[in-house]
Amino acid sequence: MTVKSLSGAKIRQVYIDYFLDRGHTMVPSSSLVPGGDQTLLFTNAGMVQFKDIFLGTDSRPYTRATNSQKCMRVAGKHNDLDDVGQDDTHHTFFEMLGNWSFGDYYKKEAIQWAWELLTEVWGLQKERLYATCFKDEKREIPTDEEAAEEWRKQPGIDPTHIMFFGRKDNFWEMAETGPSGPCSEIHYDRGEKYCDLQDVPGHVCQVNGDCQRFLELWNLVFIQYNRTDATHLEPLPATHVDTGMGFERIVSILQDVDSNYKTDLFAPIMDTIQDLTGHSDSERAANLTPYRVIADHARAATFLIADGVVPGNMGRNYICRMIIRRAARFGGKIGLDDPFLARVAEVVINEYGEFYPELSRNRSAILSNITSEEQRFQRTLVGGLSRLEVLLTKLQDNGDMVLPGKQSFDLYATYGLPLEITRDIAREQNMEVDESGFNQSMQEHRTASGAGGDFGKLIDEGVEVYRHLLENLQAQGTLGIEGVAYNPYEWLEMEGHLLAMLKDGKPISEAEPGDKVEVLLPRTGFYVEAGGQVADNGIIRSVNDSSNARSEAWQIRVTDMRKPAAGMIVHIGEVEIGTPRVGDLAIAQVDTRYRRDIMRNHTATHLLHAELRAVLGEHARQAGSLVAPDRLRFDFTHPQALTSEQLERIEAGVNVRVLDNYQLNIRVKPLQLAMEEGATALFGEKYAENVRTITIGDDEPFSYELCGGTHVEETGDIGLFLITSEGSTAAGIRRIEAVTGRGAYEMVQRRSKTLKSTAALLETTPEDVPAKIAGMLDELTQQSKLLSRLRQQLGNLRMLRHMDRVPVVNDVPVLTAVLEDTDAETLRSMSDVFRQRNPSGVAVLGSVGSSGRPIVIAAVTEDLVKRGLHAGELVKFVAGQMGGGGGGRPTLAQAGGKDAGKLKEALASVPGWVENNLKNE
Numbered sequence: 001m002t003v004k005s006l007s008g009a010k011i012r013q014v015y016i017d018y019f020l021d022r023g024h025t026m027v028p029s030s031s032l033v034p035g036g037d038q039t040l041l042f043t044n045a046g047m048v049q050f051k052d053i054f055l056g057t058d059s060r061p062y063t064r065a066t067n068s069q070k071c072m073r074v075a076g077k078h079n080d081l082d083d084v085g086q087d088d089t090h091h092t093f094f095e096m097l098g099n100w101s102f103g104d105y106y107k108k109e110a111i112q113w114a115w116e117l118l119t120e121v122w123g124l125q126k127e128r129l130y131a132t133c134f135k136d137e138k139r140e141i142p143t144d145e146e147a148a149e150e151w152r153k154q155p156g157i158d159p160t161h162i163m164f165f166g167r168k169d170n171f172w173e174m175a176e177t178g179p180s181g182p183c184s185e186i187h188y189d190r191g192e193k194y195c196d197l198q199d200v201p202g203h204v205c206q207v208n209g210d211c212q213r214f215l216e217l218w219n220l221v222f223i224q225y226n227r228t229d230a231t232h233l234e235p236l237p238a239t240h241v242d243t244g245m246g247f248e249r250i251v252s253i254l255q256d257v258d259s260n261y262k263t264d265l266f267a268p269i270m271d272t273i274q275d276l277t278g279h280s281d282s283e284r285a286a287n288l289t290p291y292r293v294i295a296d297h298a299r300a301a302t303f304l305i306a307d308g309v310v311p312g313n314m315g316r317n318y319i320c321r322m323i324i325r326r327a328a329r330f331g332g333k334i335g336l337d338d339p340f341l342a343r344v345a346e347v348v349i350n351e352y353g354e355f356y357p358e359l360s361r362n363r364s365a366i367l368s369n370i371t372s373e374e375q376r377f378q379r380t381l382v383g384g385l386s387r388l389e390v391l392l393t394k395l396q397d398n399g400d401m402v403l404p405g406k407q408s409f410d411l412y413a414t415y416g417l418p419l420e421i422t423r424d425i426a427r428e429q430n431m432e433v434d435e436s437g438f439n440q441s442m443q444e445h446r447t448a449s450g451a452g453g454d455f456g457k458l459i460d461e462g463v464e465v466y467r468h469l470l471e472n473l474q475a476q477g478t479l480g481i482e483g484v485a486y487n488p489y490e491w492l493e494m495e496g497h498l499l500a501m502l503k504d505g506k507p508i509s510e511a512e513p514g515d516k517v518e519v520l521l522p523r524t525g526f527y528v529e530a531g532g533q534v535a536d537n538g539i540i541r542s543v544n545d546s547s548n549a550r551s552e553a554w555q556i557r558v559t560d561m562r563k564p565a566a567g568m569i570v571h572i573g574e575v576e577i578g579t580p581r582v583g584d585l586a587i588a589q590v591d592t593r594y595r596r597d598i599m600r601n602h603t604a605t606h607l608l609h610a611e612l613r614a615v616l617g618e619h620a621r622q623a624g625s626l627v628a629p630d631r632l633r634f635d636f637t638h639p640q641a642l643t644s645e646q647l648e649r650i651e652a653g654v655n656v657r658v659l660d661n662y663q664l665n666i667r668v669k670p671l672q673l674a675m676e677e678g679a680t681a682l683f684g685e686k687y688a689e690n691v692r693t694i695t696i697g698d699d700e701p702f703s704y705e706l707c708g709g710t711h712v713e714e715t716g717d718i719g720l721f722l723i724t725s726e727g728s729t730a731a732g733i734r735r736i737e738a739v740t741g742r743g744a745y746e747m748v749q750r751r752s753k754t755l756k757s758t759a760a761l762l763e764t765t766p767e768d769v770p771a772k773i774a775g776m777l778d779e780l781t782q783q784s785k786l787l788s789r790l791r792q793q794l795g796n797l798r799m800l801r802h803m804d805r806v807p808v809v810n811d812v813p814v815l816t817a818v819l820e821d822t823d824a825e826t827l828r829s830m831s832d833v834f835r836q837r838n839p840s841g842v843a844v845l846g847s848v849g850s851s852g853r854p855i856v857i858a859a860v861t862e863d864l865v866k867r868g869l870h871a872g873e874l875v876k877f878v879a880g881q882m883g884g885g886g887g888g889r890p891t892l893a894q895a896g897g898k899d900a901g902k903l904k905e906a907l908a909s910v911p912g913w914v915e916n917n918l919k920n921e
């Protein structure tokens with residue numbers, strides 16, 4: 001086969017088919033948002049979705065897997081952002097091909113297959129390939145002779161191309177503790193001319209020599225140890241294989257091009273950018289960095305949004321925002337000033353949509369989110385850039401080359417300029433940004449706004465206790481291979497012996513009233529929190545019959561559930577009565593009333609989801625949910641607030657579905673089949689091979705979701721569905737809260753009571769309350785108009801009294817007065833009255849406004865302005881004494897103060913000021 005003719009898509013397929021033929025299961029790429037993993041911002045390797053298998057907390061129905069995994073490396077330890085655009089090989093988003101063995105095949109097969117695929121199937125020249133193996137430079141961990149031996153057996157391999165490297169290159173660890181093992185890397189020699197370090201003194205041109213000549217193609221990790229602390233490795237009972245091959249890189253080699261951007265994975269994207277700019281080929285070549293950044297970032301943003309990560313201010317959403325804005329800014333550098341990224345994203349969707357159908361499914365959400373983010377950025381960009389210019393120039397003038405972190409944070413907070421863009425611009429002027437200062441300001445800001453940024457620990461420290469417990473119980477035959485049996489759908493009441501109890505994370509044999517305990521039973525129907533549905537409540541109590549040896553009654557109230565390790569489920573609760581002992585026969589009862597409230601709310605979220613899509617469009621997709629007994633919360637993607645008309649339609653629509661009383665159809669089927677049938681899956685959720693599906697609607701289902709939650713049998717069980725609020729949680733994400741069943745009934749009751757008592761107060765019927773209140777509001781308006789007229793008249797009267805005796809300073813009448821209960825407008829009209837009566841004079845009128853702050857108006861007649869009196873200065877002088885300020889025209893000015901207690905004293909200073917400032921004619 002001539003490999004040059006292979007398209008990227010075909011290369012991906014050949015890889016997967018090769019391993020399918022060798023007994024592997026194709027496990028679709030997991031979401032870029034790691035499911036249930038709080039330690040990772042983004043999925044950054046193929047093994048992420050299998051991590052729990054290596055940790056021993058999860059198991060799968062297959063022992064061999066293969067796929068192409070979507071990955072992002074843009075933050076944290078693996079951060080390639082700085083290199084993206086600068087070279088031909090770094091990307092924020094990339095694909096990783098992989099094959100895995102979970103306690104199945106090991107080094108022999110992994111190495112043999114890797115060699116065969118590269119050399120026989122893909123026809124790479126054997127003399128260009130190198131294999132590395134692990135040899136510990138500290139001589140603490142054994143050399144991986146086993147792998148080296150396998151390599152030596154491969155047909156046509158040059159034995160001198162089998163090399164040994166130390167911990168940095170050839171030993172893999174998941175974390176500071178946990179699974180680890182040696183690895184073997186396969187490198188490809190592209191030829192001497194690719195060495196970009198030839199002129200660097202001391203450069204040894206070889207594998208791991210850091211130049212562009214030798215490319216690492218494939219990493220085969222052999223997981224065989226469990227690291228318990230910094231110095232101890234224990235052999236694992238089962239060994240695993242975890243491999244990863246950079247997809248873009250292998251495509252560039254097989255298509256024989258010197259840049260990932262020249263492969264057919266990127267070429268159509270690059271060409272589209274050229275079409276948009278109208279560049280000639282030489283102009284394109286001269287602007288390679290912007291082209292690469294735009295192509296890379298547009299591809300990343302497209303995949304992110306398809307996985308539900310929309311632009312926003314925090315965490316993953318921030319990354320999505322940042323890469324769109326960064327691409328937009330690089331677009332600006334090559335003349336793309338109007339929003340253009342959606343045009344590029346469209347090509348990404350077309351090129352990748354077949355293998356990653358989520359792209360095509362979410363086409364409109366991807367395009368609209370990208371464009372509106374570009375528009376948001378444009379609105380603030382100019383302000384941000386010019387502010388940054390000012391800051392940088394100032395620093396340079398002072399010989400300072402580092403922009404303080406606080407300033408770069410303010411640029412983000414005020415102008416939406418992400419740190420990464422500020423840094424780009426600073427670097428273009430050979431300056432740097434204090435990034436730790438930025439992070440500190442960001443942290444302070446988050447703490448101030450109450451948002452946490454902490455990712456949890458990778459491994460729950462207590463997990464070992466549960467694993468040992470499980471192993472012991474399995475060894476005794478008390479628990480089967482699957483561990484605790486779990487069926488929340490059918491078992492609301494079950495009997496069994498107390499297998500174990502834990503208090504403060506340690507096993508105990510007996511508990512006292514008041515003890516907070518975790519209780520292990522052989523099986524349970526108590527729901528464990530998942531998919532937004534909260535855990536069940538209930539009780540576990542002693543069985544009061546002859547088989548109970550002690551016949552002592554005890555009871556534990558269960559308030560939460562937990563799954564601390566694969567196969568383990570514990571009830572969390574408090575002993576209310578008696579002293580439960582391990583071995584006692586017990587009965588566990590789910591609180592069915594509490595559970596039914598939850599089921600109503602859960603089924604209602606499915607109806608709501610379907611109705612949102614029907615009313616708002618297909619882009620309205622679930623972005624999170626909470627199903628509690630007293631309420632439900634549903635987050636979904638939608639760019640703007642819902643109108644009250646839309647909310648009414650949605651609420652009415654759900655209630656129609658409730659009253660039509662559809663039977664829920666619940667089936668378990670293969671994931672693949674459910675996806676093909678168009679079931680709605682959630683972002684970031686890990687699904688097993690076989691999934692539970694919930695379908696509603698008899699012949700024409702209107703709701704079809706993958707869901708492990710508990711549901712009512714018929715929609716009529718929901719009773720009534722009422723929306724209680726609608727709001728926003730992040731840019732592009734709306735949240736609806738609602739109640740059903742008992743909650744809805746209680747709300748209606750409460751509102752009805754309020755309405756009745758309001759009607760009683762108003763001495764009318766509930767129906768007439770609106771009319772009555774409208775009438776009262778009318779009356780109130782009339783009254784306040786009358787009141788303000790009366791105030792005006794009262795003010796006039798007082799003013800006239802003051803004007804009867806206006807003191808004279810030199811030859812000038814100077815009136816100062818405090819007019820109670822008067823607003824600024826009245827003060828102004830009073831000063832007019834003064835000027836009508838006094839063709840020459842000064843008036844300063846003060847009052848304390850309704851806010852409790854003093855206001856002052858000063859009026860000076862024209863003739864006195866000529867003699868050096870200025871109302872603006874006068875009012876400033878007066879207000880200054882009350883902690884305030886103001887100003888205005890020479891003839892009329894207004895000011896406010898802070899301290900009302902100083903008003904009289906301040907006014908008393910006016911005659912003196914006039915005397916000092918008055919010039920004689």
Ligand SMILES: [Zn+2]
Binds near residue numbers: 204
């Ligand atoms: Zn070199």
Ligand SMILES: [Zn+2]
Binds near residue numbers: 531602705706707709
């Ligand atoms: Zn559900």
